[in-house]
Amino acid sequence: MDSTTTVTTRRHRRKEKLLVIMGATGTGKSRLSIDLATRFPSMEIINSDKMQVYKGLDITTNKIPLHERLGVPHHLLGNVDPAHSELTPSEFRSVAGAIVSDITSRRKLPVLVGGSNSFIHALVVDRFDPNSDVFYDRSVSVSSELRYNCCFLWVDVSMMVLSEYLSSRVDDMLDSGMLEELAEFYNRDKASEDSAKRTGLRKAIGVPEFDRYFKRYRPGCEEEGTESEKDSLRTEAYEEAVRGIKENTRQLAKRQMGKILRLRRGGWDLRRVDATEAFRAVVTSSGRWSEIWAKQVVEPSVKIVKRFWDE
Ligand code: ATP
Known part of the structure; x- marks a missing residue:
């Protein structure tokens, strides 16, 4: 050679x-x-x-x-x-x-x-x-x-500090228009044939949590009932979705940390x-x-x- x-x-x-x-x-x-x-x-x-x-x-x-x-x-x-x-x-x-x-x-x-x-x-x-x-x-x-x-x-x-930050990040995302973005996605997605399949972007945290909310309160449609009844039920459903997003984001962070530690134990x-x-x-x-x-x-x-x- x-x-x-x-x-x-x-x-x-x-x-x-x-x-x-x-x-x-x-x-x-x-x-x-x-x-x-x-x-x-x-x-x-x-x-x-x-x-x-x-x-x-x-x-x-x-x-x-x-x-x-x-x-x-x-x-x-x-x-x-x-x-x-x-x-x-x-x-x-x-x-x-x-x-x-x-x-x-x-x-x-x-x-x-x-x-x-x-x-x-x-x-x-x-x-x-x-x-x-x-x-x-x-x-x-x-x-x-x-x-x-x-x-x-x-x-x-550290998970304790990150948890608190993630919770406030969800509030910031909602302030920046996350609900409106999800409502638009929901309306467009409902029209697609296989919208029931949880694949790709439909798995993003926020989509399943707000799907439940939009099923009850279809974006753009008025629901029946007295004003105060409507308001409190709707607020309750909204808060449940937000709590779900915060909890699922925290769980995601924990799982991701676990995977990183696994890679490190594997010699990375x-x-x-x-x-x-x-x-x-x-x-x-x-x-x-x-x-x-x-x-x-x-x-x-x-x-x-x-x-x-x-x-
Ligand atoms: P898994 O095998 O669990 O999918 P992974 O390492 O391939 O893990 P992750 O980034 O941990 O991928 O994502 C897992 C799940 O977390 C996604 O399927 C989705 O539900 C959610 N997720 C991840 N990134 C985002 C994001 N940017 N926005 C919203 N949800 C997310």
């Missing part, structure tokens, strides 16, 4: 770099990804939240708004038509894998950002078996053989960044949120990413 062949073979063997920002719902992954991308302009983001891949329900699924993306390219964020069948982890592996290669070929750094650990796992493991589920089947072990040169940043927030080298103090500042309205976030979350993350980028 001559020296040119050796160099070419080595280059071929070199794995593509992939930065992965993971963490439970609401821990600030999107925010951190933009904070990092403003310091490392070569970054392009690939979404790995299984509800945010679909077009629609932007408030309900908490997609980062366009103006907050600051021009950073985002892939697989709202591109999939929800009318098509559900995007499986296997399909995600193939679509996101092609995007990673494309970004790398342009000498940019792909950054995977999102809370769906099944998507993250499917994309990065060397050998992916679509018929076994590492998160639900205890007899299947997590493989630490990865097809990329990965740097995992895990944004962690997760670099934990603790955002608890920053979130405590948010829930107590202390006014020091951004200062603590910059110091305790962005600064250590920048150091980790810089080392990874330079290696």
Whole structure:
């Protein structure tokens, strides 16, 4: 083998770099990804939240708004038509894998950002078996053989603080028009033939909880009864839906944390960044949120990413 062949073979063997920002719902992954991308302009983001891949329900699924993306390219964020069948982890592996290669070929750094650990796992493991589920089947072990040169940043927030934050986030989402968005989705979805199937975007937290409410109080239709009777029953049903959303979001965060710990036990080298103090500042309205976030979350993350980028 001559020296040119050796160099070419080595280059071929070199794995593509992939930065992965993971963490439970609401821990600030999107925010951190933009904070990092403003310091490392070569970054392009690939979404790995299984509800945010679909077009629609932007408030309900908490997609980062366009103006907050600051021009950073985002892939697989709202591109999939929800009318098509559900995007499986296997399909995600193939679509996101092609995007990673494309970004790398342009000498940019792909950054995977999102809370769906099944998507993250499917994309990065060397050998992916679509018929076994590492998160639900205890007899299947997590493989630490990865097809990329990965740097995992895990944004962690203590469950107690995160719970409180998630509850207020639901209130903020409702203030931003979540109910109206869901009402429109409900009316449009009812017209579709297989609206009874809970697939894709219909699984997003908020849809099933408010479906029950809209069945009783069809958007745009007036119900019968006296004014005060109508008001109190309706308020009760609304509050029940909101309580459901808050509880299901909290349960989702807990399950996601459990899956992250499972990946770590399986040998994934997760670099934990603790955002608890920053979130405590948010829930107590202390006014020091951004200062603590910059110091305790962005600064250590920048150091980790810089080392990874330079290696
Ligand atoms: P699972 O195997 O349980 O689907 P996962 O790791 O593939 O887990 P998660 O991100 O944990 O994916 O999502 C699980 C469920 O949580 C989704 O099916 C959906 O009901 C809800 N969910 C996840 N992300 C969102 C979101 N952005 N908005 C609303 N609901 C969400």
